[in-house]
Amino acid sequence: MQQTISAAIDIGGTFTDTALSIPGRTDLITAKNPTTPQDPTLGALEGLKAALTQADKQAEELQRFIHGTTLATNALIERRGAETAVITTEGFRDILEIAYERRYSQYDIMLQKPDLIVPRSRCFTVKERLNVHGEILTPLEQSSIDAVIKQIDASGVQALAICLLHAYANPAHEQQLRTAILKRRPDLYISLSSEVSPEAREFERLCTTVANAYLQPLMVEYLTRFELEFKQLGLNCPILMMTSSAGMTTLDTARKFPIRLVESGPSGGAVMAAKVASQSQLNKVLSFDMGGTTAKLCLINDYTPKTARNFEVNRAARFIKGSGMPVRIPVVEMIEIGAGGGSYAGIDRLNRIIIGPESAGSEPGPAGFDRGGTIATVTDSDISLGYIDPTLFAEKRLTLDQGKARKAVEETIGQKLALDTDKAAYGISQIVDENMASAGRMHAVESGVDISIQTMIAFGGNGPLHATRVARRCGINKIVIPPNPGVGSAVGFLDAPVSFEIIRSQYSLLNSLDIDSINQLLEQMLIQAREVVSCGAPNAELVSNCSAFMRYHGQGHEIEIPLNGEQLVAEDLGELLEKFETEYAFQYSRIVPNMEIEILNWAVKVTTQESVSEPLSAVNQRQNTNSAETRSIICDSTSEPVSASIYHRSNLKVGDSFTGPALVVEPQTTTLVSSDYQAHIDTALNIIMTKKEQ
């Protein structure tokens, strides 16, 4: 728990979650209220007031305040950003149009490419050219600046993305251009590729710059208003913003780089899981966050969520890779599939059960919600199988109609495949669980890890319900369900460090590396990152990590190798080689002797030093618990009816042990303890499920 009074607010698409941590209290105070899409700040104010009232505290007493929002993600998906224009180097007007020259779906001849926000009519060019080393081949021509300003005026845009070739190696032309334009048009929001994403690969760099420029007017306005409203409520500590990379940043940085605010909710969930992993000393974890529309899986190695430098905004249906807009920002790497409680079930023409990606959302919701839905969803299958208590759902705000759920399952699947309702519901479960497990296995393969030795940490409204079923299909034998699994992201915000990460390209071959020039580069990057972090955490102790992205000459994938310190010395090179080979051998079984090694990118990450979690004390004594309350459910491994014990999570104490089949009920979710699992409660009140010995 934090040593300060801290509040976290996560504004999601449907709900706004608030979590409040008070020193001296072991539990968190949480609130969940509907998001107010017209003015999200209102819902956030409501949530905080409700939590403060419960805790009997005032806004003035808050010492830490963290905010995450889906606003940036949604603005990109729903295309609610500003009119934006692009300026690139002469001869390269079509970086967006040409993109990867590729169709994301092999057999789909009717496919439409992702909409990359800026049409060709608003893509302008200026005469200038740098080479790969950042040396000027053609100086930036004044007359072309004048011409481009006229084009910008005529286009009526509010925001501008500037991305000149090789600007990552030398930002001078981009900066000159910005200065010249701002002199004439001080009202424009301008994003430079050399600041937003200084990495080689012009297409992704431009996309990232476009997305940033597109979001900036909207997010600046939103953040400014949010800050004002909360100040008026009495908040007098700074507001920190949750980013996509499991860290927080200041409002000022958020205004400058709003693109880094996308996917902050899921990244909060990963922080929460990492914290649980660290307390429980679990160094290989797969987090499993299943909500209403999607499931997200993330690998957490040594208490650190796996990060990536790529993210795709707004993938087309079925979450196909390559069907979205690529942005290069530091993100927690997750695999996301269209499988949630609300995902629709159906039958394809091969008579196969298919699940999602379309979802019933909150309106009409699953058929069992009795709000007019008639198509079976995953939740309807779970209700039909008896896993969800109709009277104890969603803090009793909603009584489920088991009859309607069963009817939907029968009509959507049962009749068409000549299966009785239980078997049809079981079929839906088998397929959706296999889909999620398959996504997890694929993610593990792509990351070079063995999924079966991971521990699963499950949360989200449906994660605890499907955890054993997905784990079994991945060969995973141990599952942790943390407390407050329904508001995992907001809980995660409370534990996130203030951090900032910068990645820059400077191409070098390992055996002819110019150490001085790399050291200069690293130093500049560190200064910049420290400045950002210090603003958000003025007196905190900072930690920095530098790394190199290395690959064999000509290979497509780089491997991130940590550096020893902040500066390279000659002796480090041998060690870099050694670390690269070790990591390469680990991921691909063997190294390639005598192959030249190249380094494309350098990264620095500065973060506040977080107190190391105390390992949990062991459970001194386990006591077998029993429950008088039982319900008949369909066993998820044999498909036969069995009697499951019902436990209420709030009544479970440290050391309580029980065996499946059982259901653990709490306000926002239910944990299914399958018949081949046993469970106990650890000293942090996590539910620990382990596979029974066969």
Add this chain to the structure above:
Amino acid sequence: MTLNQTDLQVMWDRLLGVVEEQGQALIRAAFSPIVRECGDISAGIFNLQGEMLAQAVTGTPGHINTMAEAVKILITHFPVEQMKPGEIYMTNDPWIASGHLNDFLLLQPAFLDGRVVGFTSCTSHLFDLGGKGMGPDGTDIYDEGLFVPPCKLLENSEVNQLLLDIIKVNSREPIANEGDIYALIACCETGVAQLLTMMREFNLNNLDDLSRHIIETSRQATIESIQELPQGTYNYVLPVDGYESEIELHAKMTISDQDIQVDFSGTSGCSKYGINVPLNYATAYSVFALRCLIGSDIPNNAGSLAPFKVTGPKGCILNSQHPSPVAMRHTLGQMTPDLMFGCLHQAIPERVPAEGASCMYDVPLRHAPEVTRNGGKPFGIELTHNGGTGARPGLDGLSATAFPSGVWGSQVEISESVTPIIIKRRELIADSGGAGEFRGGLGQRLKLTPATDDAFVVFLSLERMKYPALGRQGGHQGATGKITMCSGKTIPGKGEFRVNPGETMIVETPGGGGIGDPSARSEAAIISDLENALITPESAKSIYDYSV
């Protein structure tokens, strides 16, 4: 469907997952740029009879069918009853594996309780096998590099070191070749391990029921899709540029209520150079095109492929025989979808796209010979770019986009960082898309020049420089491709060519054909094309009769 059948579906999904995982792992570990950029690999799972049950959906269609057939041939060389655990078989025979020597196919039996229960197989493109390398200028297969007949790569789990040494010593890139072969081995082994894990999880001791379910369901659904088409025989002739002379590709397509048969009779004979196509490869691209329009939602396996039958007279350029040179078999292979669409269009005009650039504009280049002789650093890169696709029914074509191949375009900043070249321009060419109610995709113009005093040599094997992509139903043809020097000199589309310092080479990729009469194009679409400068005001006036 009984509950048992949901189990079967889960297992089918699992197999599809396994082959995708295998494919991804292989792509990640690969050295050949073409593998990484185009996903030029394949991975599949087979039953005891050698029938394919699942295949990874990868970037290039060249492995569809080829792998399904190759495994059947390989198990005649290595009878199942003589197979032993720890063995892996391999070949790069173009007429077995995938049409040229660079593609190596591996096959591993999966043993459960001492018996073979199935196989995994994978294919990957190796970087270099000696000979004349990746170019069309070899005059027989012996010119094109090392030929490895079906052999045991692994015996008693030990790699045949002599074999590996031979492959290395015959290559300009021995280390990359070795790396790629080990990646293939790892891919096979992973597939076998996962297949066995699945069989144990579901308590299977053979794949019979699962195979029957997968193959029968897929075959039946495919036949149902074929039955939706008007039966009949449809002929089409596609003239293409060729190398030393122009070539005609002929197809006779017969759609019956059970299958689709394609016959290449009438197609021109082989070329002297390496643009000849083994039938397995021509079949792969042809069936790919058919499956884009017919049952594209059914996964590739022995059942979904069975109703498509492709034949051609031996010795025609789409059924070239040993020892014809075949290194650049993809140049014409990629044209066969337009040949198929030409037939299908007669049957289902409302569903077929216009012709497109089709052949990828691949520009492999490397240092001129004197560069290394003078002590300079060797360099090389394979730039992959594309023209426009044909207009689709109801939709414009895609500009500068690969079809039928799935290659990724090279990014300028990366190309310039790994090779001493400067790319001075990469932009769409206005008016290059064929006009029509639905416009063809645009081609692009690239300008390349040496960045230093080092000259480079390019090796071309390109199409659609003489014969443009035709439109349909009154739609216009796309622009042809073109290679020129800044001096104005035109360069032929096939063969070797040198670019000296100070010279600039200009590559123009072809545009796609249009669909429908241009007069039917909506005003909104014309205005949008003008605003986006995809067409010029002149052609708006002359073709669409639209004035600003």
